[in-house]
Amino acid sequence: LLKIKTPSELQRLRLENLREREEAITNDELRHMLKIVGGYFLHPGKERPGIPHPAGYTCHLNGYTDFPQILCMPNIAEILAFVMTRMVKKEDSGPISWVIGPEKASFSLALFMAKFLGARYGVVEKDENGRLASWERFTVYPGERVLVINDVMSSIQGSTLETMEI
Numbered sequence: 001l002l003k004i005k006t007p008s009e010l011q012r013l014r015l016e017n018l019r020e021r022e023e024a025i026t027n028d029e030l031r032h033m034l035k036i037v038g039g040y041f042l043h044p045g046k047e048r049p050g051i052p053h054p055a056g057y058t059c060h061l062n063g064y065t066d067f068p069q070i071l072c073m074p075n076i077a078e079i080l081a082f083v084m085t086r087m088v089k090k091e092d093s094g095p096i097s098w099v100i101g102p103e104k105a106s107f108s109l110a111l112f113m114a115k116f117l118g119a120r121y122g123v124v125e126k127d128e129n130g131r132l133a134s135w136e137r138f139t140v141y142p143g144e145r146v147l148v149i150n151d152v153m154s155s156i157q158g159s160t161l162e163t164m165e166i
Helices: 007-011 027-036 074-091 106-117 159-165
Strands: 040-042 063-065 098-102 120-124 146-148
Touching: 007 027, 007 074, 027 040, 074 106, 098 106, 106 120
Parallel strands: 098 120, 098 146
Antiparallel strands: 040 063
């Protein structure tokens, strides 16, 4: 993966080529992929390996990651979802009924993760005031487990927590 140099080379990458690797993508490889599409910016100041800048569930990259820059490539969204699904299964072996994410870039992650987990997926949309609205089109029944994901987490507040509250 570190030999890939252009976005068009990234678009040719396939999950089948990585599925058998113990660690489908390393942090260095993900950082490299994000840099190719202009989606990685080093966190200002000294790198702090023990205290990473929020960069998503998949890894700790010590920088700001603009995942929408890379999630617009369905093959890469599928690969990242596969990596994240492996991590979720490693941490929690219970069944997940739903994978939910805020609208826009999280859509592709939610869709592919739901596919790998055998779950349903949904997207929470914003209302006319910019707040996340409940999604009346779907019903989560008592006892069903929901995995909430997001493409970027830059603070302890925001759409991820709002989604969990809905």
